[in-house]
Amino acid sequence: MSAASHSRETKGSGVKWVGRAMRRVEDPTLVTGQGRFTADLPAAHHVRFVRSPVAAGVIIGITPPQGAMVFTGKDVAGIKPITPMLHKFNYKPLGQPILAQGAAYFVGEMIAAAVAPTPAEAEDIAEQTEVSIEETTPVIDARAALEPGAPTVHKTIPGNLIVEGRLKTDGFDGVWAGAAHHVTTDIRSHRQNATPMEARAGHAAYDAATGRVTLTCTTQMPHLTRTAIADLIGMPENDLRVIAPDVGGGFGQKMSLAAEYVFLVWLARKLKSSVSWVEDRRENLIASFHSRDQYITLKGAFDADGKLLALDANVLANTGAYSCFPNTCAVEPLMALAEMPGPYDVKAYACVARGAVTNTCTMAPYRGVSRPIITFALERLMDKAAAACRLDPVEIRRRNLVTTFPYTTAAGLVLDEGSYLKTLDMAAQAIDLPAFRARQADARKRGRYLGVGFAPFSERTGYGSPAFAARGMGITPGWETVIISVDPGGFVEARIGSSPHGQGLRTTLAQIIADEIGVAPDRIKIVHGDTDRAPYGWGTFASRSLVISGGASLIAAQKVRAKLQKIAGDMLEAAPADIVLENGNATVAGTDRTLSIAELAREAYTQTHRFKGEIEPGLTESGTYDPSGTFSNACHAAIVEVDIETGKTTIEQYVVAEDAGVLINPMIADGQVHGGVAQGIGNALLEEIVYDETGNPLSTTLADYLPPTSHEIPQIELHHAVTPSVNSVTKAKGLGEGGGIGAPGAVINAINDALAPFGVQIDEMPATPQRVRAALRAAETAA
Amino acid sequence: MKPAPFVRHAPKTLDEALKILAEVAPQDGRILAGGQSLVPVMAFRMARPAHLVDINEVAGLDKLAVEDGKLIVGARVRHATFHRPAAPGPLGALLAVVVRNIAHYPIRTRGTMCGSLANADPASEWCLTAATLGAQMVAKSASGERVIAADDFFEGIMSTALAEDELLAEVRLPLLPDGTKFGFNEFSRRAGDFAMSVALAVYEIKDGRIASPRLGVGGAEPHPRRIPEAEAALDGQAPGDMAFRAAAEAAAAAIDPLEDAQTDASYRRDLVRAVVRRALEASL
Amino acid sequence: MSKKQPITLNINNRDHKIEVEPRKTLVDAIRDDCGQTGTHIGCEHGICGACTVLVDGEPVRSCLMFAVQADGKTIRTVEGLANGDELHPMQKAFMDHHGLQCGFCTPGFLMLAVGVLEREPDISDEDLLDVLSSNLCRCTGYQNIIKAVRAAAAEMRGPR
Missing domain, CATH: 3.30.365.10 (Aldehyde oxidase/xanthine dehydrogenase, molybdopterin binding domain)
Incomplete structure (x- = not known):
């Protein structure tokens, strides 16, 4: 066998770790209570913030109790305000002071800080600190904020319009006018909170x-x-x-x-x-931060066969009182602008996406960012179009999903190869639509209302700096670096810039590295989340870490592998390309000449004189990865029952057909989908931050803001398709957000399908029992 | 979210407890029983009692016994006690059904029936049970004891006839005759959440017809109560869909609904209609 | 401040003699005064269940009890679940079935499930599901937690 013929096989045929549902290396610590969370650390001083009790007002005075340690805006006037920047879309910079500087802009804004030896005493002081505020008229709702004559939230943002993105493809009006069907959906997504435990x-x-x-x-x-x-x-x-x-x-x-x-x-x-x-x-x-407070009016022009010809969107996001760093509060409206066409083939696209500042808590990214809302809007539109065109919900989607790749969307994004049609069909097959329709008809005769809803979508993941640069952000994240060191004992440490917090990245990266350098994952430690130890990186968000840190891990591991092969070749007197690394050993292919990787590592540090300057000492390599991004895709389908007397929705069946490319650890991938779907169901049915008209938040406890319990979440049936990504060196795509992106559209479409006999439309999320009953009652009254 | 400071008293005897209560009640003193409602509002500092009289170590308050045709439930008896029938006949079975709707298991291991009654949350399942069954509340203070009928006990949202120096030492629930039918239904957004409406139906069957109906509704008005209009719609009727629907309509019409930012009066009536009929259906 | 009281908390078979204000909740005492930080605080108002521990064998929300009320009582927390290096079947099951992601709610779920199963080993599947709705998890979607608890329940019951 020549060296060339097996050079690409030098990872050997030994144990492979990628693709295995191996248990997580994170778990033993966490199940024994040995995890280290921030609140576990003792401190000499505890801080309690005095927060604004009013939505808008001028601070007249702050009077702490005698002798107490309380800091106010004056004390921290030397700290610059948090002012993220966006150089596009008419964005108006907006700074947030660390402690209020003379005025308060939302209930909860930090006005002062009480400091004491215990949290309880700090709270006592904060409670006794008198804050005198002259209230001004607040603006709570985004539409109200843009009304002529609305109070101005910040003087620097006249008219309260902080960002406005516009896009219209050439020839849009002609395409629009020539269509057979025009369909409109007006959706409202209420404000939500990510609510980490x-x-x-x-x-x-x-x-x-x-x-x-x-x-x-x-x-x-x-x-x-x-x-x-x-x-x-x-x-x-x-x-x-x-x-x-x-x-x-x-x-x-x-x-x-x-x-x-x-x-x-x-x-x-x-x-x-x-x-x-x-x-x-x-x-x-x-x-903390809120999300999802949007109005979207989405109009579609379809031909007689149900093909979407033109899409016209008007997006208005309530961005709250300040702008989040680094994304800016433009993140929701601008993501809607960029991604509204979703997984569908449509050439003519127009969109106006605006963000309005209000006297409410600042908006920031939450799993999926705008996509749960735009998917909800788009999928409502598809169901309405299906009705207009007399097509079933699967068929209209089949006629519109993107099928050729790479596909450049009307907004200029490039969808790499996916399985949009296939996952739709997988979900439809799992649901068995004809059988469901029979069951639905039968149930209706007995006064029970079942419905089915579908939501295919694309999920942009693992995008690097070019994608962020397109947004014009003052800070442009994107790449990741991984530094892998094999120590003289043959143990491996990978230091990463990502910062996982539940995603199991220590496990999946170890799997990737293990395959590359031929050692078991239990010899590999992943170090993250410490700026003294980890290389600069952007952290974990936007379904990016497995793709980008995983890619950087692979690149660094390939360098380590090459070096190990070189050292082994030197020691075993073979060509490096003939060295197979597997099961902890380096072996000359086709022979029994072998050395342990630990022996090679020892050599790399302690016997460098033998390399005669041809191999650098040590075994540390760095890899940096900055990919263009890759789209995973999925189709969610839900069957629900709506209790028409109470308005409550119960999910009977939930199906996800999902394609995230090569799965590094299927168990972890499934867990991400489960968790995303559960949040999406909560978003669709339960969760809502409510303000009263004065800007006072009413959802202040977990008995008012309602993350779902195990009782509200059904079994989630998963089906996988695998389209290896060409834009990701590991061929993996991200999937952290997808579960939450599809659920609102699927669930609320199902509610609408269930309620079709009543002719009602539910276009709000969450689709609370109150809203469902109100719609039914209105229909009953009208009838 | 740390409670404001307070002084805790931990008496061992009832007399001692009542004496302390008499002293501290005027200084914003309160009873601490299971604490499952009080401690959260203290954490939010919406309640900041200066004194807490912790009755968890008071001897005798764990009484659970049947006397004179009544189940006597002392102030320290926890919700979880009722997971298994704690009284003979239909009453024990009824309580075992109701208790599973009270919050969650780890709340039921601490919270007490008397504590729920004294707290008088409009959505409380035990308040509904007491109102529907016509329980008697035994209020004790340093100056004596009085028995308050459920009808007179609940006065409004979180408000009862208890004087500030009175301890709800026990509640007496009448045993139910063999053959008594009962049904319970509750509507909440999530499992274990406060009821947005809840109903309890209890009746006997005489000659195939409903007799002595008791139909209570909670979560819909400032406090749970029996709905005479609904009971009238049931009395003497054959148990079944027609009577149940009539009772549900009557209850929905009779209530004076609580409203909040998300729940208007008509929705509350919708829920009452639903839970009443479903409670009645569950009785079959 | 109100006057501190000396109390003894027996946590995982070890006495902790501490002094606390009456207002200090049990979970704060377990964490701050006894250094057992495996029990977490998620809401401090009794909804999320992250702070669930066993007091005299019963699962309770330790944010809804004052530490002084637990004086002299036997408390079990997640740190006491394993027997030395031998993990409790519930801990193993959570790992085997991917019943945790960030791990913050996990100690509360473990103590809830263990506490209920020790008291009611023959609890019906339906009742067990009802029990698990006591606690909130934001990562897993619950499916794997349910799988894990069912598997551990079977193991804790042993062969029939």
Whole structure:
């Protein structure tokens, strides 16, 4: 056998780790209570923030109790406001002070900080701190904010319009006018909160020996947190270390910079001590970050056969009082602008996407960002078009899904190869539409109302800096670096810039690296979430880490492998290309000449004189990956029963046919889908942040804001298709957000299908029992 | 979300407890029983009692016995006690059905029946049960004891006839005759959440017809109560769809619905109509 | 501040003699005063169940009990589930069935499930599902938690 003929097979035929549902390396720690979460750290001082009780007002005075340690805006006036930037779409920069500077813009805004030896005492002081505010008229709703004569939220943003993106393809009007059917859907997505089970927390400790501060916090992006805080405070970045320890879920809420953390670092430096803030659930619900507060009017022009010819969208997002760093509050409207056509082939597209500032909590990314809403809008439109064209819901989608790749969307995104049609068919087959229709008809005779809903979608994942640059962000994230070191004992450490918090990335990256360098994953440690230990990177969000950090891991591991082969070739007197790395050994292909990888590693450090300068000492390699992005795809289908007397929806069957390319660990992939679907169902049926007309939040407890329990979540039936990604070196696509993207569209379409006999339309999410009953009652009254 | 400071008293005897209560009640003193409703509102600092009289160590308050045709439930008896029949005949079975709708298992291991009654949440399943069955509340204070009928006990949202120095020491639930039919139905958004409407139906069958109907509705008005209009629609009728629907309509029409930001009066009536009929159907 | 009281919390067979204000919740005492941080705080108002521990064998929300009320009582937390290096069947099952992702709610689920199954080993499947709706998880979608608890329940019951 020549070297050339098997050179690509030198990973050998031994045990393969990629593709295995191996148990997670994260778990033993977490199931024994040995996890390290931010709130576990003791501190000398505890902070309780005094938060604005009103939505809008001028602060007249702040009077702390006698002798108490309370800081106000004046104390931190030297810290720059958090001012993310976007250089496109008429974005108006908006700064958020760390503590209010004379005015408050939403209920929950930080006005002062009480500091005491225990959290309870800090809360006592905060409670006793008198804040005198002259209330002004707030603006709560996005549409109201854009009305002529609406109060101005921020003087720097006249008319409250903070961003406006417009797009219209050439010849749009002609295509629109020539269509056989015109269909409109007006959807309302109410405000939601990502609600990680661990609320946010920060702990900053000053080290007198070095003058450095270590900030441990619940962040999804430790490195940028460090850069941003150093910038805002004006301190050397190397005086700040940021650690993201075990983080109890994020779902986007923990990727945006928390003003609280900036304050903690400032305070630790001021007091030269350790300080802690642990967000309570009420704070999390009213003052962390919100999402999904949008109005979308979506119009479609279809030909006589149900082919979508033109799509016209008007998107209005309520972006809240400030702009989140680094994405800016434009993230929802602009993602809607870019991705509204979804998985469908449509050449003519027009969209106006706006963001309005209001006196409500700031909007920031939450799992799926705009896509749960735009998928909901688009899928409502498809069902309405199906009715207009007398097609069944599967058929109209079949006629419109993208089938040739790469496909450039009307908004200019490039869909790489996917299985849109196939996953639709897989879901439809699992549902068995003809059988369901018979069952549905039978149930209706007995006064029971079943419905089916479909939601195919594309999920843009693993996108690198070019995609972010297209947004014009002041900060352009995208790439990731992984540094792999094999120590002299043959154990492997991979330091990564991503910052997983539940995704099992330590396991999946170890699987990727294990296959490449021929050692078992239990010899591989993944180090993340510590700016002193991990290379600069962007963290974990946007379904990116497995693709980008996984790709960087592969690239770094390939370099390590090449070096191991070189060393082995030197020691075994063979061509490096003939060295097979597997099962912890390096073997000359087709022979029994073998050395353990540990022996090679020892050689790489301690016997470098033998390499005669031809091989560099040590076994550390770095890989950086900045991919263009890859779209995974899925089709969700739900069968629901609507109790027409109470308006309550129960999910009877839930099917996901999903394609995320090559699955590194199918168990973890399925878990991501399960969790996403559960959140999507919660978003579709239960979860809503409610404000009253004065801007007072009413959803302040987990008895008012309702994440689903196990009782509300059905068994989720998963089917996989595999289209290996050509845009991802591991051939894997991301899938962290998809579960949540499809569920609202599928579930609410199913509700509408169930209620078809009554002629009602539910175009709001969540589709609460109250809303369903109100629609039915209106129909009963009209009849 | 840490409670404001308070002084805790942990008496061992009832006399001691009542004496302390008499002292501290005027200084914003309250009873702490299971704490499953009180502690959360203290965490939010919506309640900030200066004194808590913790009755969890008071001897005798764990009484659970049948006397004179009544089930006596002391102030320390936890919800979870009723997971298995705690009384003979239909009453024990009824309580075992109802208890499974009270919040969640780990709440039921701590919360108490008397605590729920004294807290008087409009959505409380035990308040509904007490109102429907005509329970007697035994209120004790340093100055004596009085027995308050359920009809007189519940006064409004979280408001009862208990004086500030009175402890609800026990509740007496009448045993139900063998053959008594009952049905319960509750509507909430999620499993274990507060009821948005809840109904309990109890009746006997005489000559194939409904006799002595008791139909209680909770979660819909400031406090649970029996709905005479619905009972009238049942009395003397054959148990079945027609009577049940009539009762449900009567209940929906009779209530004076609670409203909140998300739940208007007509929705509350819709729910009452649904839970009443379903409770009655569950009785079959 | 109100006056601190000396109490003894027996956690996982070890006495912790501590002094706490009456207002301190059991979960805060377990975490801050006894250093057992495996029990987590998710809401502090009794909805999420992250703080579930066993007090005298019964699962309770430790955010809804004051530490002084647990004086002298036997408390079990996630740190005491394993027998040395031998994981409890419930812990193993959560790993085998991918019943956790971020792991924040996991200690509460483990203690809830173990507490109920120890008291009611023959609990019906339906009742077990009802019990699991006591706690919130935001990552897993529950399906794998249910699988894990059912598998562990079968193992805890042993062969019939």
